[in-house]
Amino acid sequence: MERSLMKGNEALAEAAMRAGCKCFFGYPITPQTEISAYLAKKMASAGGLFLQAESEVAAINMVLGAASTGTRVMTSSSSPGISLKSEGISYIAGSDLPCVIINVQRGGPGLGGIQPSQADYWQATKGLGHGDFHVLVFAPASVQEMVDMVVRAFDKADEYRMPAMILADGLLGQMMEPVTFPEIKDNAPEKPWATNGHKNKREHNIINSLYLKPDVLENSVVERFERYKKIEETETDAECYLCDDADIVVCAFGATARVAKSAVNHAREKGIKAGLFRPKTLWPFPVKEINEASKNAKVLLSVEMSMGQMVDDIKLAINCSKPVEFYGRTGGVIPKPTEILAEIEKLGGVK
Numbered sequence: 001m002e003r004s005l006m007k008g009n010e011a012l013a014e015a016a017m018r019a020g021c022k023c024f025f026g027y028p029i030t031p032q033t034e035i036s037a038y039l040a041k042k043m044a045s046a047g048g049l050f051l052q053a054e055s056e057v058a059a060i061n062m063v064l065g066a067a068s069t070g071t072r073v074m075t076s077s078s079s080p081g082i083s084l085k086s087e088g089i090s091y092i093a094g095s096d097l098p099c100v101i102i103n104v105q106r107g108g109p110g111l112g113g114i115q116p117s118q119a120d121y122w123q124a125t126k127g128l129g130h131g132d133f134h135v136l137v138f139a140p141a142s143v144q145e146m147v148d149m150v151v152r153a154f155d156k157a158d159e160y161r162m163p164a165m166i167l168a169d170g171l172l173g174q175m176m177e178p179v180t181f182p183e184i185k186d187n188a189p190e191k192p193w194a195t196n197g198h199k200n201k202r203e204h205n206i207i208n209s210l211y212l213k214p215d216v217l218e219n220s221v222v223e224r225f226e227r228y229k230k231i232e233e234t235e236t237d238a239e240c241y242l243c244d245d246a247d248i249v250v251c252a253f254g255a256t257a258r259v260a261k262s263a264v265n266h267a268r269e270k271g272i273k274a275g276l277f278r279p280k281t282l283w284p285f286p287v288k289e290i291n292e293a294s295k296n297a298k299v300l301l302s303v304e305m306s307m308g309q310m311v312d313d314i315k316l317a318i319n320c321s322k323p324v325e326f327y328g329r330t331g332g333v334i335p336k337p338t339e340i341l342a343e344i345e346k347l348g349g350v351k
Contacts, residue, residue: 005176006176007173007175007176009174011146012147013034013039015147015148016150021154023062023073023074024048025058026076027056029080030170055084059085060087064092068207070196073100076101078104079106079107080108080112086129090209091209092163097161102168107331115331116169118256119306121304121306124137128165132224135163138153138281139253141257142177144177169305232284235284238289241278242275249274249277249293249299250264251276251300252276252303253304257278259303260278270345272345287317290314291317300314302326304326311324
């Protein structure tokens, strides 16, 4: 297998092509522009189509059109751009179409800044568009996971006929690490629903998210949520690090989890029984896994690059059975291991 030193955004783009992505529609915004720039150079030679749209709104509607043909299609943006795409994402979900959406998060709200953030957690997991729907949300913590998860995102989006999102951030997108590209087999399933021409060999397919009869719309939403229930039961994923005997379980995702792991290691050196729980799927949230990881814990600590968003899901997941504390930095400020260690020491009674 190949091993290369690559920037996160570029490794993700390369993995997408290897996973069979044939269309990319996007619009430049920092800190994800390298994804577009890389695909602009490489997509045609890989037999695909790259198109820089006139806006984020145009880009997501191009994704809708391409996805309806059964083509593996991707778009990427950063926080404000994802907000502009939200209407189109709802249309895609309502049409039961698979696609992959990349959000390399930056500070907000508003235009905010271009530094890393995790303040789009609520948007990704709870409010990515109007109506009753979910998207699969994957949270990588390394460049290698950027590669692995984009491949998984395409496969699972196809399997469940729904959008999948990679929720990265500016730190992961801009950092360089060694990465291995596994040999990827074409796992795209047959798509008999696609609008790719029927030549009288099948019935005419129609892709639509408009249902004027309330009972028909209700049935379509209920069926979708039956799929979601299966996903919640079978598609959760998480890393548990030193949790078996942990009195304090630190919960963090993405780039923040890398910092938190250092703090946990330092806490162990000081005799504090700390562990790390890192969700790799944010939706569905790994409920079973966090309950197992925290079964011996006295307290949980959510560490985020936000004012506190995942902390709510942690409380819900454990049914508020134990105290859940929070520590966060926002506006593009990355927490330091010493800061997190200080919070762990407070919870551990160290003065």
